Amino acid sequence: MITRTVSKNPRTTGGDLVNDLQRAGTKLTKATISNTLRRQGLKSCSARRVPLLKPLHVQARLKFAREHLDDPEEDWENVIWSDETKIELFGKNSTRCVWRRKNAELHPKNTIPTVKHGGGNIMLWGCFSAKGPGRLIRVKERMNGAMYREILSDNLPSARALKMKRGWVFQHDNDPKHTARATKEWLRKKHFKVLEWPSQSPDLKPIENLWKELKVRVAQQQPQNITALEEICMEEWAKIPTTVTLSFPVILQELNTATGIQIAPSGQCEPVESRRIDPEWKPHSKELSPSEQYICVKG
Numbered sequence: 240m241i242t243r244t245v246s247k248n249p250r251t252t253g254g255d256l257v258n259d260l261q262r263a264g265t266k267l268t269k270a271t272i273s274n275t276l277r278r279q280g281l282k283s284c285s286a287r288r289v290p291l292l293k294p295l296h297v298q299a300r301l302k303f304a305r306e307h308l309d310d311p312e313e314d315w316e317n318v319i320w321s322d323e324t325k326i327e328l329f330g331k332n333s334t335r336c337v338w339r340r341k342n343a344e345l346h347p348k349n350t351i352p353t354v355k356h357g358g359g360n361i362m363l364w365g366c367f368s369a370k371g372p373g374r375l376i377r378v379k380e381r382m383n384g385a386m387y388r389e390i391l392s393d394n395l396p397s398a399r400a401l402k403m404k405r406g407w408v409f410q411h412d413n414d415p416k417h418t419a420r421a422t423k424e425w426l427r428k429k430h431f432k433v434l435e436w437p438s439q440s441p442d443l444k445p446i447e448n449l450w451k452e453l454k455v456r457v458a459q460q461q462p463q464n465i466t467a468l469e470e471i472c473m474e475e476w477a478k479i480p481t482t483v484t485l486s487f488p489v490i491l492q493e494l495n496t497a498t499g500i501q502i503a504p505s506g507q508c509e510p511v512e513s514r515r516i517d518p519e520w521k522p523h524s525k526e527l528s529p530s531e532q533y534i535c536v537k538g
């Protein structure tokens with residue numbers, strides 16, 4: 240009953256389960272319930288925030304997967320993936336667990352310094368290919384379409400350093416700066432081939448794992464000011480191996496299997512119910528069985 244209940248509704252709390260069992264004539268503690276669920280391979284996790292997928296988005300994602308399922312691995316090795324991200328000086332990636340004795344929580348070794356308003360952040364634009372990390376630059380002003388085109392003009396020629404084959408393809412998402420008419424025209428005049436990308440699809444971008452790895456590495460260095468933060472970002476970016484990313488054909492296979500809804504390409508397990516989908520969208524004609532409520536994606 241316990242496993243079936245949380246599989247049907249992953250947001251069920253320990254208190255809810257205790258009360259449900261009591262009404263059924265069984266008395267169990269929250270600890271016993273938690274241990275039972277752990278033995279079944281289930282653990283309590285924070286619900287991941289994901290973009291809202293409307294039916295149009297789901298259909299476009301599935302179409303994208305099926306159009307490219309048979310593309311050879313070599314084609315994806317000739318793609319330059321790009322993206323922007325924000326890295327905070329004292330962000331959530333700085334959260335660390337420590338081993339300490341009772342009443343030693345304020346010892347300097349057991350604390351993480353914080354400042355009001357997070358201490359600032361930097362915005363980065365970066366790119367990479369199967370050959371390795373490409374350029375990483377700091378965006379010091381609020382980015383608009385003109386600035387984005389300037390970034391591309393200054394940095395896309397770095398494809399030569401990545402030893403890309405002739406006819407390489409450029410990928411970016413559907414941010415308004417990327418899809419602006421002026422940007423599209425600039426890319427066309429420069430004869431850059433651009434990979435058509437489905438909207439609301441950050442889970443498909445291989446570069447997301449690089450950003451995650453970069454943020455973890457930066458947090459381990461514990462920079463104390465913005466200058467140090469930028470320097471460490473540049474140093475660590477160059478060291479990240481492309482092995483932290485998944486083969487894009489694997490991502491496409493998982494997307495096809497998931498019929499277009501969100502996937503967890505990092506290898507984590509997410510409850511289907513917790514994925515944020517438009518309530519009118521019904522990807523399955525039948526109710527999912529308890530064993531189907533969790534989709535584990537191989538990393």
